[in-house]
Amino acid sequence: MFRKTIDYDKVSKVYDKVRAGNPEMVHQILDGVSLSGKSLVIDVGCGTGNNTLLLASLVQARVIGFDISNGMLQKAYEKQSQIPFVQAPADCIPFSDESVDFGFMTEVLHHLPDIPATFHDICRILKSSGSLCIVTQSHEQIDRRMTSRFFPASAAVDKERYPDIDVIEDLLLKAGFSAVNPKEYTYSPVRLGLEYLETVTKCGFSMLHKISKEDYEKGFEDLRNAFQQSEVLLYSAEYSFVWATK
């Protein structure tokens, strides 16, 4: 999505088939913010727009999705043209200062090439009463992922990509935000079925593009065996919601 080490235009061709919007995540975001019909909301790094469209369907506010990948945005636009989608990097948003009420980023931070510049630019465009919600995972939450069980190399890769929560807090404060409040959230357990296997098969998780072929094949074999032996794979996804107030 952002200045690229992974070809996100290429990823967009499979990503949208295997990654749906997350209603529970969107509800968590909306629980933490007060929006009116006049509010301007931006989804920074919106990808194929699944969470953008979900959130927009639940509020009266004007919502705009941003992404650097034109391939991702074309997929978003095909679904619904009521929401404007704009191609721009997260660290150079084409808005004037103090124009936005609320920004959110769902599972985007680890894709960014320059997180301090991104926080600085989002702080610039937020109104004085504005806020930002970053949905990400702490290093402990990464270790507890189901993919970390089958693909341990992916946990190491992602702990390099994901800044831990204390680092995010520090960077937000340095970028000009006045207060930061991280909250952890655990989803209800779900039984992972064939759709999980399909996502892994299509490399729908971006970190699977970053591990070696051997590590991928070993993990895939272990996962397939677990399914063949009818092991119940129960998983409670965990996320951190880092709230920042300008």
Add this chain to the structure above:
Amino acid sequence: MKRWLMDILACSASDCRSKLDLEVYKSHTQESEGEEVDEIDEALISCPKCGRWYPVIDGIACMLPDDLRMDGKQHIEETAFLERWKEKVPTDILKNGLPFGLS
């Protein structure tokens, strides 16, 4: 792209951030909550202050900073946009556009 987006968009250049002008080349109407609204498919967005131009391609405003427009697929797409609309794009953009033209 919705026309109201122009009320919010500003030039991507960090030393400019001016309000922008819009010239629509192709649009269609669609129904939204019982009303007919204009949906912009292709348009030229230009900055009256610094002279930069940005394309709207297939309904998406492409507002990248200069360094992300100068090569690769993006450059090809944006050059194709200029070719497609060269009868309508102002001559100074075609010849000396910022960050590039057709020459």
